[in-house]
Amino acid sequence: MERNTVGSRKNPGDVEAALRGLFLRGLDGDAKAYRDFLLQLSAHLRAFLGKRLFGWPDEVEDLVQECLLAMHNQRHTYQSDQPLTAWVHAIARYKMIDLLRAKSAREDLHEPLDDDLAVFAESAQEASDAKRDLGGLLETLPDRQRLPIVHVKIEGRSVAEAASLTGMSESAVKVGIHRGLKALAARFGNGWGAAA
Amino acid sequence: MKTDDLVSMLANGEVAVSRRRASSRIWLAVLLGLPFSFAILLSGYGVRHDIVQAMFWPMFWVKVLFPLCIAAAGFVAAERLARPGVKPRHAWMGAVLPVLGVWLLAAIAWFTMPADDRMPALMGQSWRICAASIGLMALPVFAAALFALKGMAPTRPALAGAAVGALAGGVGASVYALHCMELTAPFLAVWYVSGIAVPVLVGALLGPRLLRW
Numbered sequence: 410m411e412r413n414t415v416g417s418r419k420n421p422g423d424v425e426a427a428l429r430g431l432f433l434r435g436l437d438g439d440a441k442a443y444r445d446f447l448l449q450l451s452a453h454l455r456a457f458l459g460k461r462l463f464g465w466p467d468e469v470e471d472l473v474q475e476c477l478l479a480m481h482n483q484r485h486t487y488q489s490d491q492p493l494t495a496w497v498h499a500i501a502r503y504k505m506i507d508l509l510r511a512k513s514a515r516e517d518l519h520e521p522l523d524d525d526l527a528v529f530a531e532s533a534q535e536a537s538d539a540k541r542d543l544g545g546l547l548e549t550l551p552d553r554q555r556l557p558i559v560h561v562k563i564e565g566r567s568v569a570e571a572a573s574l575t576g577m578s579e580s581a582v583k584v585g586i587h588r589g590l591k592a593l594a595a596r597f598g599n600g601w602g603a604a605a
Numbered sequence: 606m607k608t609d610d611l612v613s614m615l616a617n618g619e620v621a622v623s624r625r626r627a628s629s630r631i632w633l634a635v636l637l638g639l640p641f642s643f644a645i646l647l648s649g650y651g652v653r654h655d656i657v658q659a660m661f662w663p664m665f666w667v668k669v670l671f672p673l674c675i676a677a678a679g680f681v682a683a684e685r686l687a688r689p690g691v692k693p694r695h696a697w698m699g700a701v702l703p704v705l706g707v708w709l710l711a712a713i714a715w716f717t718m719p720a721d722d723r724m725p726a727l728m729g730q731s732w733r734i735c736a737a738s739i740g741l742m743a744l745p746v747f748a749a750a751l752f753a754l755k756g757m758a759p760t761r762p763a764l765a766g767a768a769v770g771a772l773a774g775g776v777g778a779s780v781y782a783l784h785c786m787e788l789t790a791p792f793l794a795v796w797y798v799s800g801i802a803v804p805v806l807v808g809a810l811l812g813p814r815l816l817r818w
Contacts (some may be wrong), residue, residue, distance in 0.1 A: 495690030
């Protein structure tokens, strides 16, 4: 369990300001800031979820990934007049309850779930391996969603290049990425029931 | 896939997103659903023939406006519940207070009218079809608003579904009020309130099933 407490303890207020700044720049199209945001966020999620799921250390990294994917897909629901902590916490809590429900073992939870500020209180940099393989799930998507994600989001090509490679229109490539990531999130979540 | 690879994947390409507000999505749903509610009213029911005269009666306005207050409260609650980490706070009061007000009016009317008039005032001519008609006219807004919420991220889906039900039920009831001839407070207190309560309950039941993400 040491890996969950590796890393630093910072004032949650400072973390909120820093992360929120990066996130808002990301939402305006700054990919570098967005990447930094997701990296720092994943460390906080890892610590937050690790502490609450210490009965199932193997699930933590899966849940971190699921939360990241959900936050990416739902990033349009964040409004800048709202604390980022509350938004992140609500999503992490929702996804964690989903997992716990699938495992139907809520009585083993020793930590209260309503600890709003705690989500940015600690961070854990060291990632263990995820059990559920997102790469494998990606293979199960239809081509019109999979190929745009592979070309644009993994190989880093432009939408125009992906369009000419696949013979799809540029808007179809964008739609494919959007729907594909949503489908990925849905399949990821459905896997919990099977794993439990 | 490692988490760092997932981060790279998510941050690759275009990351900007249009942050259309939850409120404008739900507005759009209401604007899309409302013409269908009116189409049901006009094709299946018709506007009451003395509508112009009725506009001078306070009770007519109570009948149109108390459901609209509930719809407004449902709108605010749905808009807040659609966004993770935003609490609905006192929005539910906007739905409860109009109902209490109508119940109060009904109690006053009930106890001040002669005993023989009470049951006719309560049942009116149309109690059989009132609640079902409100539900029917609520349906287009209900479906459109649920769809709008499906594109957002409600973390409390049962409450979000109930809020959609209050929005749609309130709209449905005030559209139906343009047809309905009943003008007694006891009638509103029972049949209109039931007509709105049904979509609220249906929304609370459907929410956890339909609004998962």
